[in-house]
Amino acid sequence: GEDVEQSLFLSVREGDSSVINCTYTDSSSTYLYWYKQEPGAGLQLLTYIFSNMDMKQDQRLTVLLNKKDKHLSLRIADTQTGDSAIYFCAESINNDMRFGAGTRLTVKP
Amino acid sequence: NAGVTQTPKFQVLKTGQSMTLQCAQDMNHNSMYWYRQDPGMGLRLIYYSASEGTTDKGEVPNGYNVSRLNKREFSLRLESAAPSQTSVYFCASSEARWGNQPQHFGDGTRLSIL
Numbered sequence: 001g002e003d004v005e006q007s008l009f010l011s012v013r014e015g016d017s018s019v020i021n022c023t024y025t026d027s028s029s030t031y032l033y034w035y036k037q038e039p040g041a042g043l044q045l046l047t048y049i050f051s052n053m054d055m056k057q058d059q060r061l062t063v064l065l066n067k068k069d070k071h072l073s074l075r076i077a078d079t080q081t082g083d084s085a086i087y088f089c090a091e092s093i094n095n096d097m098r099f100g101a102g103t104r105l106t107v108k109p
Numbered sequence: 110n111a112g113v114t115q116t117p118k119f120q121v122l123k124t125g126q127s128m129t130l131q132c133a134q135d136m137n138h139n140s141m142y143w144y145r146q147d148p149g150m151g152l153r154l155i156y157y158s159a160s161e162g163t164t165d166k167g168e169v170p171n172g173y174n175v176s177r178l179n180k181r182e183f184s185l186r187l188e189s190a191a192p193s194q195t196s197v198y199f200c201a202s203s204e205a206r207w208g209n210q211p212q213h214f215g216d217g218t219r220l221s222i223l
Binding site for chain 1: 113149152154199201206211212213214215216217
């Protein structure tokens with residue numbers, strides 16, 4: 001398909017790990033991004049990965065990239081209530097940014 | 110450190126009215142963007158300005174115009190608002206319009222057209 005696809009909802013318990021998945025469109029995408037949007041706010045860049053990497057870790061965040069399947073995931077370890085937000089996957093193609101519809105993560109106490 | 114500032118935060122218009130959404134960035138970025146965000150959809154690019162003095166259409170430009178007033182400011186104008194333009198509008202900026210330059214977003218303008 002031509003869309004960046006994400007599941008719309010994910011619910012986890014506080015302290016568990018969250019895994020948010022994304023399928024992107026173009027194997028020539030150079031950079032892939034994860035943004036976080038809290039209520040009433042804009043998108044905040046969380047992390048990004050270059051397409052020649054398989055994995056990137058940044059504190060509680062781990063990004064995994066499977067280029068063959070065009071699959072990107074974001075794992076949040078020890079999920080906290082403050083992690084509740086919408087998470088957007090985005091790909092960069094020819095200097096254009098293409099966004100998924102966002103995954104709403106709900107963290108239950 | 111303000112980053113990207115959008116005004117107003119909220120606006121209600123009647124069909125046919127016009128208005129301009131303002132955006133300013135203080136990061137000395139060359140590129141600026143306007144997106145709209147609708148429920149269940151990702152952000153869609155309306156217009157962008159790769160550098161001062163240039164503007165180009167994005168994915169959904171119809172019904173909008175833009176002005177890159179200077180390096181800091183990029184405004185979006187609705188000449189004759191329609192209910193289909195009810196949305197949340199985000200301005201963003203990046204150092205350059207290259208893939209490795211992440212975009213920084215404002216907090217959005219929530220626009221309702223009756």
